[in-house]
Amino acid sequence: MFCIFCKNQDTEVIETRISDDGATVRRRRVCLKCEKRFTTYERVEELPILVIKRDGRRERFDRDKLRRGLVIPCEKTTISSDQVEGVINEVEQDLKQRETTEIESKEIGNLVAKKLKKLDKIAYIRFASVFRRFVDLEDFEKELKKLS
16 A cells, blocks of 8 residues: 555555444554555445346446335335335345346335335335336225235
8 A cells, every 4th residue: 555645655554443334444554654644444345236127228226216216105104214224225235145236126126015015004005006007096906905
């Protein structure tokens, strides 16, 4: 590692700490030439999760997009913002544990729907109506009968 101040290549690690989540290593270093100190971070490089859309396009998994998709179904329900974050975290962890880095959007929708179904039936129906593209009242009725 070269010094960020004088560009000397001789630096020494004087302290190492692992982050609370265990995903990052923080290292304090000192340059053996100018004796200035600096910090470096070491993280595991993760492969991006690619979502295969209905039309065949591929895009990176986006936590914020998923969060935006959960806001309306979950508003005015018993689901708290912490629970929404929990759903997002669980879905992302599930995706990262798969053997492939590409996943169809409908699989992600199914994961989210299962989690919402356990938390709040109204939020589940709202989400399912958009995700499964309900077109008429019969679609709602079928889904409601499954819940009963």
